Amino acid sequence: MITNNFIFQNTTKIYFGNEQLVYLPQEVKKYGNRVLLTYGGGSIKRTGLYDKILKVLIEAGLTVFEFGGIEPNPRHTTVNQGVKICIEKDIDVLLAVGGGSTIDCTKIIAAARYYKGDSWDLIIHKAEIKKAMPLLTVLTLAATGSEMDNAAVISNVETKQKIGLLHPLLQPTASFLDPENTYTVNSFQTAAGSADIMAHIFDVCYFNRYPKMDMLDKVMEAVLKTVVKYAPIAVKIPDDYEARSNLMWASSWALNGFLQGGPRQMTTCHAMEHELSAFYDITHGLGLAIIIPRWMEYILDNQTAKDIKKFGVNVFGLSADTTDMNGAKSAIQRLKKFFYEELGLQSRLSDLGIDCRNFSIMAEKACRGDKIMGYRDLTPKDVEKIFEMCL
Amino acid sequence: MITNNFIFQNTTKIYFGNEQLVYLPQEVKKYGNRVLLTYGGGSIKRTGLYDKILKVLIEAGLTVFEFGGIEPNPRHTTVNQGVKICIEKDIDVLLAVGGGSTIDCTKIIAAARYYKGDSWDLIIHKAEIKKAMPLLTVLTLAATGSEMDNAAVISNVETKQKIGLLHPLLQPTASFLDPENTYTVNSFQTAAGSADIMAHIFDVCYFNRYPKMDMLDKVMEAVLKTVVKYAPIAVKIPDDYEARSNLMWASSWALNGFLQGGPRQMTTCHAMEHELSAFYDITHGLGLAIIIPRWMEYILDNQTAKDIKKFGVNVFGLSADTTDMNGAKSAIQRLKKFFYEELGLQSRLSDLGIDCRNFSIMAEKACRGDKIMGYRDLTPKDVEKIFEMCL
Numbered sequence: 001m002i003t004n005n006f007i008f009q010n011t012t013k014i015y016f017g018n019e020q021l022v023y024l025p026q027e028v029k030k031y032g033n034r035v036l037l038t039y040g041g042g043s044i045k046r047t048g049l050y051d052k053i054l055k056v057l058i059e060a061g062l063t064v065f066e067f068g069g070i071e072p073n074p075r076h077t078t079v080n081q082g083v084k085i086c087i088e089k090d091i092d093v094l095l096a097v098g099g100g101s102t103i104d105c106t107k108i109i110a111a112a113r114y115y116k117g118d119s120w121d122l123i124i125h126k127a128e129i130k131k132a133m134p135l136l137t138v139l140t141l142a143a144t145g146s147e148m149d150n151a152a153v154i155s156n157v158e159t160k161q162k163i164g165l166l167h168p169l170l171q172p173t174a175s176f177l178d179p180e181n182t183y184t185v186n187s188f189q190t191a192a193g194s195a196d197i198m199a200h201i202f203d204v205c206y207f208n209r210y211p212k213m214d215m216l217d218k219v220m221e222a223v224l225k226t227v228v229k230y231a232p233i234a235v236k237i238p239d240d241y242e243a244r245s246n247l248m249w250a251s252s253w254a255l256n257g258f259l260q261g262g263p264r265q266m267t268t269c270h271a272m273e274h275e276l277s278a279f280y281d282i283t284h285g286l287g288l289a290i291i292i293p294r295w296m297e298y299i300l301d302n303q304t305a306k307d308i309k310k311f312g313v314n315v316f317g318l319s320a321d322t323t324d325m326n327g328a329k330s331a332i333q334r335l336k337k338f339f340y341e342e343l344g345l346q347s348r349l350s351d352l353g354i355d356c357r358n359f360s361i362m363a364e365k366a367c368r369g370d371k372i373m374g375y376r377d378l379t380p381k382d383v384e385k386i387f388e389m390c391l
Numbered sequence: 392m393i394t395n396n397f398i399f400q401n402t403t404k405i406y407f408g409n410e411q412l413v414y415l416p417q418e419v420k421k422y423g424n425r426v427l428l429t430y431g432g433g434s435i436k437r438t439g440l441y442d443k444i445l446k447v448l449i450e451a452g453l454t455v456f457e458f459g460g461i462e463p464n465p466r467h468t469t470v471n472q473g474v475k476i477c478i479e480k481d482i483d484v485l486l487a488v489g490g491g492s493t494i495d496c497t498k499i500i501a502a503a504r505y506y507k508g509d510s511w512d513l514i515i516h517k518a519e520i521k522k523a524m525p526l527l528t529v530l531t532l533a534a535t536g537s538e539m540d541n542a543a544v545i546s547n548v549e550t551k552q553k554i555g556l557l558h559p560l561l562q563p564t565a566s567f568l569d570p571e572n573t574y575t576v577n578s579f580q581t582a583a584g585s586a587d588i589m590a591h592i593f594d595v596c597y598f599n600r601y602p603k604m605d606m607l608d609k610v611m612e613a614v615l616k617t618v619v620k621y622a623p624i625a626v627k628i629p630d631d632y633e634a635r636s637n638l639m640w641a642s643s644w645a646l647n648g649f650l651q652g653g654p655r656q657m658t659t660c661h662a663m664e665h666e667l668s669a670f671y672d673i674t675h676g677l678g679l680a681i682i683i684p685r686w687m688e689y690i691l692d693n694q695t696a697k698d699i700k701k702f703g704v705n706v707f708g709l710s711a712d713t714t715d716m717n718g719a720k721s722a723i724q725r726l727k728k729f730f731y732e733e734l735g736l737q738s739r740l741s742d743l744g745i746d747c748r749n750f751s752i753m754a755e756k757a758c759r760g761d762k763i764m765g766y767r768d769l770t771p772k773d774v775e776k777i778f779e780m781c782l
Contacts, residue, residue, distance in 0.1 A: 004636070005408025010401070016652070017396025215617040215637045215644075222609035229605070245395070246606045249652070253606075258649075261407070261640070 004213055010256050012148045013174040016249065020176055021052065024095075024136070025060030027174045031134040032092025036085060037066045038106045040098045044140065047184045053097060053138065065089045067109075070098070073155045073162065073277050073284070074105035079119040082109035086133065096137045096172075099193075100144025100284075103137050104152035107170040110135045123154050123163050132169035138176045141185055142247040143193030143285060145200060145255030147175040155278055161365070162278035164270075177252065179244035187235045191343035192285030194231035194247060198224060199288040200254040203267050207307060207375040216261045223259070224315045226250045232342045268374035269295055272383055275362035280354055289339040290349060294389040296332045299376040300325075307375075308332065349390045359387040395604055401647050403539045404565040407640065411567055412443065415486075415527070416451030418565045422525040423483020427476060428457045429497045431489045435531065438575045444488060444529060456480045461489070464546045464553060464668050464675070465496035470510040473500035477524065487528045487563075490584075491535025491675075494528050495543035498561040501526045514545050514554050523560040529567045532576055533638040534584030534676060536591060536646030538566040546669055552756070553669035555661075568643065570635035578626045582734035583676030585622035585638060589615060590679040591645040594658050598698060598766040607652045614650070615706045617641045623733045659765035660686055663774055666753035671745055680730040681740060685780040687723045690767040691716075698766075699723065740781045750778040 015023050028035050035057060037050075044050040057064050067082050085091070086109060096106035110133040112119035121127040139147045146152065150171040153164040185193070205212060206220045226246050233243040253259065272295070273287040296308055305324035312318040312331025316338075320327070340347040349355075363383035372378040378386070406414050419426050426448060435441040448455050458473050476482065477500060487497035501524040503510035512518040530538045537543065541562040544555040576584070596603060597611045617637050624634040644650065663686070664678040687699055696715035703709040703722025707729075711718070731738040740746075754774035763769040769777070 005411060007404065007406055007411075007414075009404035013398065013400035015398055020396060020398075023398075213637060213640060214620070214633070215614060215641055218613035218616055219610050222613045223606060225609055226606040242605070246604060249604060250606055 004211065004261065006261050008257055008261065010148065010171070010258070012172050012256075014148065014177060014252070015174065016177045016245075018178050018180050020178060021056050021138075024053070024056050024138075024176065025062060027136055028057065028062055028093055028095065029060070030173075033061070034063045034065070034090060034092045035095050036082075036089065036091040036093075037064055038070060038082060038094060038096045038098075038102055038109070039066070039068045040070045040072070040102045042068060043184065044097050047181075049097065049138070049140065049181055053095075065091065070102045070105045072101045073281055074101045075155050075157055076108075076118065076120040076123060077157075078105055079108045079112055079154065082106070083112045083119065086113045091133070094133055094135045096135065097140065099139070099141030100146045100153075103139075103146040103172070104144070104154065106135060106137075107132075107146070107152040107172075108154055108165070109133075111167070111169060119154075120156055123156075123165050129167045129169050135170075135172045136174050136176070137172045138178075138181065139248065140181045141189065141193055142182055142244070142251040143196040145197075145251050145253075147172060147177065148252040148256040151255070153274070160278050162274040164267075164274075175252075177248050179241055179248050180239075182234075182244045182248060183239045185238070187238070187344060188286075189283070190234050190238070190247075191231065191339075191345050192283045192289065193251070194227050194234075194285070194343060195289035195292075195339060195345065196285035197227050197247070197251045197254045199269050199273075199285070199292060201259065202292065203270050204255060205260050206311070207268075209375050213261050216259055220259050221311075221314045223250050223253055224311075228315060228338065235343055268372050268376075268378065271366050271372045272386065275366045276349075276354075278365075279358050279362055280352070282352055282354075286345055286352075289343070289345045290347065290390050291386065293332050293336045293339070294386050296328075296335070298382065298386050298389060300328055300332070304328070304376065349387070354391075356388060356391065359384050363387065395602065395652065397652050399648055399652065401539065401562070401649070403563050403647075405539065405568060405643070406565065407568045408636075409569050409571045411569060412447050412529075415444070415447050415529075415567065416453060418527055419448065419453055419484055419486065420451070421564075424452070425454045425456070425481060425483045427473075427480065427482040427485050428455055429461060429473065429485060429487045429489075429493055429500070430457070430459045431461045431463070431493045433459060434575065435488050438572075440488065440529070440531065440572055444486075456482065461493045461496045463492045464672055465492045466546050466548055467499075467509065467511040467514060468548075469496055470499045470503055470545065473497070474503045474510065477504045482524070485524055485526045487526065488531065490530070490532030491537040491544075494530075494537040494563070495535070495545065497526060497528075498523075498537070498543040498563075499545055499556070500524075502558070502560060510545075511547055514547075514556050520558045520560050526563045527565050527567070528563045529569075529572065530639065531572045532580065532584055533573055533635070533642035534587040536588075536642050536644075538563060538568065539643040539647040542646070544665070551669050553665040555658075555665070566643075568639050570632055570639050571630075573625075573635045573639060574630045576629070578629075578735060579677075580674070581625050581629070581638075582622065582730075582736050583674045583680065584642065585618050585625075585676070585734060586680035586683075586730060586736065587676035588618050588638070588642045588645045590660050590664075590676070590683060592650060593683065594661050595646060596651050597702070598659075600766050604652050607650055611650050612702075612705045614641050614644055615702075619706060619729065626734055659763055659767075659769065662757050662763045663777065666757045667740075667745075669756075670749050670753055671743070673743055673745075677736055677743075680734070680736045681738065681781050682777065684723050684727045684730070685777050687719075687726070689773065689777050689780060691719055691723070695719070695767065740778070745782075747779060747782060750775050754778065
């Protein structure tokens with residue numbers, strides 16, 4: 001008997017839709033009056049979102065401080081800077097406005113605020129998270145799911161490490177998801193974000209060595225189909241509300257814990273991609289889109305063919321009337337067409353100027369001295385070969 | 392532009408799977424040491440669940456009181472009795488062990504504990520819920536979703552009213568979902584519970600006059616397909632863990648707020664059925680299974696045919712290659728076959744000894760002096776005709 005026991009809880013309050021910022025002050029005031037607005041490279045100033053949020057907060061009588069310039073693949077040194085401001089300004093609550101990088105960085109600021117040492121200690125479990133500041137988010141990119149999960153990924157440029165951390169105290173208390181805030185996301189980032197959403201579903205549970213609950217399998221396919229339907233629309237028509245809203249809600253649900261339900265999380269493709277972006281600082285979703293189809297090709301055998309074919313049939317609507325192996329091959333080809341033609345993403349690492357010189361060390365790092373445990377376990381040699389297939 | 396704004400939050404912590412009761416004492420102890428165990432007709436004593444829970448609680452040093460005998464379609468007078476015990480015994484936390492009736496009743500006990508008057512006042516909004524006791528649940532029937540929502544339905548036998556109430560303070564803090572606890576649910580209750588799950592999806596959002604988010608539409612179909620696949624298995628093989636676990640998690644998700652996402656909740660079939668069970672005390676899910684296909688037939692027109700056909704195609708796998716009207720008719724026939732043949736539920740009110748004598752007054756009550764607002768608005772005359780079609 002397969003039991004798939006699990007514990008599920010997701011406490012984040014979601015304000016979904018446009019014109020929901022009216023609820024922002026009341027969410028802030030639950031925790032105090034001094035709020036630190038964190039953001040990335042400043043796109044929120046160009047789009048007017050920064051002004052809009054500031055206006056709402058100031059009109060409500062709140063005291064707003066800010067910490068901008070959080071980089072993609074955010075660094076522990078940036079976290080440390082944010083912590084300094086929280087202490088100096090006696091901040092009550094954090095408000096991250098941005099995508100996964102800004103939110104992830106702010107999550108660790110929230111936790112490191114109550115830790116006296118270097119924030120990197122928390123990431124590598126040298127120290128334990130015991131307390132965290134309350135965190136609100138305003139999402140501007142449908143991709144990582146960070147707005148509704150308790151995970152954060154932080155990079156250390158000195159050690160070339162990019163590591164994810166999960167902790168209940170990292171869960172945002174409330175997130176504001178306005179699809180209109182993603183209208184200005186360009187085609188490339190929209191495509192990369194969509195690949196990231198799909199990768200979360202693949203990695204979290206869809207391709208899993210352990211038996212899954214059938215309901216969740218069907219729901220995962222429903223969310224994957226949503227991305228397949230709406231990502232190409234959003235890439236072409238950036239202000240299509242229907243497409244943006246479906247992608248936005250799909251991004252949250254791909255990684256909020258519900259789809260997992262039981263089996264241990266597999267993170268094969270993410271583990272490999274984290275080395276790519278740690279070494280070359282490339283866009284995470286692009287790295288995933290390059291890796292995933294090659295990973296599928298590499299692990300394709302008589303056992304995996306059945307699952308990969310099922311993915312093609314149920315998500316892309318391919319014919320079921322073929323052998324598992326041929327169905328799986330068609331599914332992989334269809335996925336490549338989706339990523340590289342319909343979404344217009346680059347298909348090879350060599351297109352990004354990446355060559356094989358670091359593959360061996362990257363593969364070792366991805367396996368952390370052991371193997372990547374997953375749908376199929378991968379040794380450093382396996383990972384190196386998959387990187388080579390991506391060239 | 393269609394925006395579908397909504398607020399979503401669901402804080403209940405779910406312990407899913409067998410052998411999870413080991414976590415029960417720590418959940419209780421968050422709130423105190425004096426726990427009131429509430430339950431229904433005593434089936435939990437026959438199955439051994441009562442002893443199992445008592446053992447876990449007592450070994451953890453907790454003081455356990457009990458309140459059994461909560462009836463199906465629980466009454467406000469029963470709520471009042473429960474409140475009395477809470478006060479007399481200075482209870483810290485409630486533990487409802489049962490299905491929707493036990494959990495619903497206990498939810499209102501939790502709220503009425505802090506109200507000095509008759510609990511019925513809370514149901515009819517004569518008084519407002521301001522505080523509630525913490526509530527844990529151990530689910531024994533996959534049906535109502537009460538284990539993961541903030542709703543409760545209470546009956547008043549004097550006034551022949553059955554009314555649902557929603558309030559954030561009615562949300563269980565934690566629920567224990569062990570599919571094995573539903574092994575002893577008989578074929579009839581399994582079938583009726585499964586009809587209830589489907590009805591929640593139909594009523595909450597699937598058949599809706601307002602545009603829905605496509606992702607949620609796809610997810611609703613995934614959950615409906617899950618019920619269609621597993622309910623007949625559970626009816627035949629009561630200890631099939633896979634079937635029981637899929638139905639159990641489907642029951643929670645059909646009504647936990649996620650599937651709704653935007654459009655106002657429609658409760659057409661529930662509104663009609665509540666009159667049936669208020670007048671005749673019949674099993675809620677059975678009443679729904681009798682009503683739903685007749686309601687579909689009654690509202691079938693050129694507009695609704697498209698949605699009903701889509702349901703048949705995407706949930707039952709019927710051919711899409713036909714007109715909307717023929718597709719819709721096939722879908723309704725297929726649903727009847729599912730309810731009355733595959734699940735073995737009775738198909739007519741006359742089978743239950745119900746005649747038309749109260750239909751007129753029931754229809755008036757269902758419309759509460761106005762109309763049932765829904766996918767199609769229904770006047771008392773419409774409702775009466777639908778009841779007649781059920782004879």
